[in-house]
Amino acid sequence: MVTTGALLHGNAAQHLAFNEEEHPLALQLGGSDPAELARCAKLAAAANYDEINLNCGCPSERVQRGAFGACLMAEPELVADCVRAMCDAVSIPVTVKHRIGINDRTDYAFVRDFIGTVANAGCRTFIVHARNAILGGLSPKENRTIPPLRYDYVHRLKCDFPELEIILNGGIQTIEQMAEQLAHVDGVMLGRQAYHQPWLLASVDQHFYHAATPLAQRAEIETAFIAYAAQELERGTYLGAMTPCNSITNCYTIFCATARPKQTAQALAPSASSAANCVLIWPLAFRF
Known part of the structure; x- marks a missing residue:
């Protein structure tokens, strides 16, 4: 993730640098100003990124002070304005990563209405971390483990928005868990498990896409x-x-x-x- 301020006022070339072998590649942006996000989206598209992702899921206090991350879920209309501005600025997909709720907003209707509002602005892909974000009182690490997983909420989102791409994130650690969730949603996202045990990814192509390429040693x-x-x-x-x-x-x-x-x-x-x-x-x- 990179903030809009870092791109617009820092070394944009350094922040946007990547290896060509990394494609398809998304740039996750942190920000809440539609005009600034649109400018950053243009920079990313010009740098040959394949997707722009808006961070509406990070619960850290530092991120909250920057007025982005999970706290944006309390302002779905602002998120919609941000998405609309980026969609108008670039032709590559604009996606959103978010939680199922914030603080005491644990009801399904909260996340359903959030997605409905943002989808109307042009977002077609939502990456849903299936936990609430507790804004204050829990560290980012605790926010990844203490709030309970609610996969059923994400499954319901796919049922209520069949036209959207719904990707589930949170707590996935094995190939078997991936397969189980793919029966309900369009995709799964690995977070820290890919960091802690990258070898897990070695068999993904063979298992899900029946690739004939032998596993690398x-x-x-x-x-x-x-x-x-x-x-x-x-x-x-x-x-x-x-x-x-x-x-x-x-x-x-x-x-x-x-x-x-x-x-x-x-x-x-x-x-x-x-x-x-x-x-x-x-x-x-x-x-x-």
């Missing part, structure tokens, strides 16, 4: 990442800014579910912060 991914890291370092890229991983440390999560994941992580972690060691430490993992 961890050693192949290691080799590809070493080459990628070396190339980026030569270009002067800061190690912590590399995509698809925010830092080299995060990359060792790909060894989750291996025979000795703890030992693998210990082998990688001591050198993970060093750019000089970046391309040297990965082969150590395969000695375990």
Whole structure:
């Protein structure tokens, strides 16, 4: 996610940079001013993004102070104005990610009416985190676990809005859970599970799309990442800014579910912060 202020008053090229292999790629924007969001949407479209997503789901106090995130669900007409402005500015899809409610608004009608209002402004895809957001009193981490999951609300949304694309988010950790939810909605979104156990994604194409391509081996991914890291370092890229991983440390999560994941992580972690060691430490993992 990037805020409208960061794009309009900061280094837009840096914020919008990505690797071509990341397509299809969405840019999530944080903001609540329709005109500013429209300007940012134009920047994203010009940078060859495939989708603009408006953040109406983040519950953090810092985000609330910026007047965006989950607090926007209390102002569906403003969200509709924001979506309409972006839809008028660009031809790529404009989507919204949100919660099922905020604070004590736990009734289904709240999220149903929110979607109805925003859909009338041109949004056709809604990514629904199936929890309420507690704005004050809970940390962002607690907001991802303490409010109960209400998948039934998301299922009802698909029934009430069959013409819309409804994507469920929250608590999905396995291929089996994905398949179960896809019987009720158009898609599922993985959040932190994709970060903590990226190897889970390796079998998605085969399971859901019957792809014949054989699964890549961890050693192949290691080799590809070493080459990628070396190339980026030569270009002067800061190690912590590399995509698809925010830092080299995060990359060792790909060894989750291996025979000795703890030992693998210990082998990688001591050198993970060093750019000089970046391309040297990965082969150590395969000695375990």
